[in-house]
Amino acid sequence: MADELSGFLRSAALGGLVDWQSYETAAQLFGVSWPEIERAVLAAGLFPRRYAAQRRLLGQEGQQRLLAARVTVVGCGGLGGWVVEILARAGVGRLRLIDPDTFDESNLNRQLGATIADLGRPKVEVLAARVAAVNPVVQVTPLAATFREDAGDSLLAGSTLVIDGLDTVAARLELGRCCRRLALPLVHGAVEGWYGQAAVQAPGAALLAAIYPQPAAPAPPAESRPDSLAAVVANVASLQAALALQAILAPEDPFPPGWLMLDLREPELERIVPAAG
């Protein structure tokens, strides 16, 4: 049947591209899932038409790597929502979304999933529905849960990499420790006002502990949380998504050292690389 599916996809392809209509026909004819069809498309040397604009950039092998990747996004508010959107559109195969919150009116200025109609709904469920509408091939696991270090092993198990979409220093330090213990790459991002930062904590490294060296202050109450704009949040989330895609596409390349500081008032992006020792 794999040969038959393959043959069908080859006959349906135009210029090597398989369109969504052909996926739907293949699903009806062969009773296979979207990810199975996508794997067959790529294995046959074809490319999904949805990804035509990234065909030369990623190639078959790169797209297959994205499809095989499992990314866990911890925190699905400002940063996390935009990262989920970008990774889903790129074709990351599995996304696990972790966030305990529901959308609030005060999220509308910057959080991608927030709409008037969805106020009060769990963020992870709204984002899962959005991903299903944008790219049904992506398998999403929404978990309406708070990330806690003592539950970290089961929450992060099986991940290719982890995205930091949290909103407090204390929670980030917990996530950094957990990823270090599990030897998982962690793509960090944080924002405040017109500024932001992004970095990759390599497996086993302690970058977050270096970035937040002072004792963590208790989380500020919601009304005193840092000022935050979509123009800045989406920029930092894009940096995180790009770092994540690079890590999945070229795992053999070393992670970029240090961290990136973004200033959107200047504007400028500066790489900070402290001396060793």
Added chain:
Amino acid sequence: MQVTVKLFATFREGRFRTAVRELPAGSTVGDLVAALGLPPAKLGVLLVNGRHVELDQELREGDTCAIFPKVGGG
């Protein structure tokens, strides 16, 4: 003595990105932080000539001190 000071993110607001500051001999990073009016609760990474340091680090003529706030929103 003269020290080059680099500020990042919100610490730039109402101050500067990079400036050369005249400090009394024997000044520490903590003295510089106090002179600039940087809120201690917001302090993040401190680098002198690219190396991680603490507030009690003594500064020398010609040093470059980079001061980062904790950026924690998401």
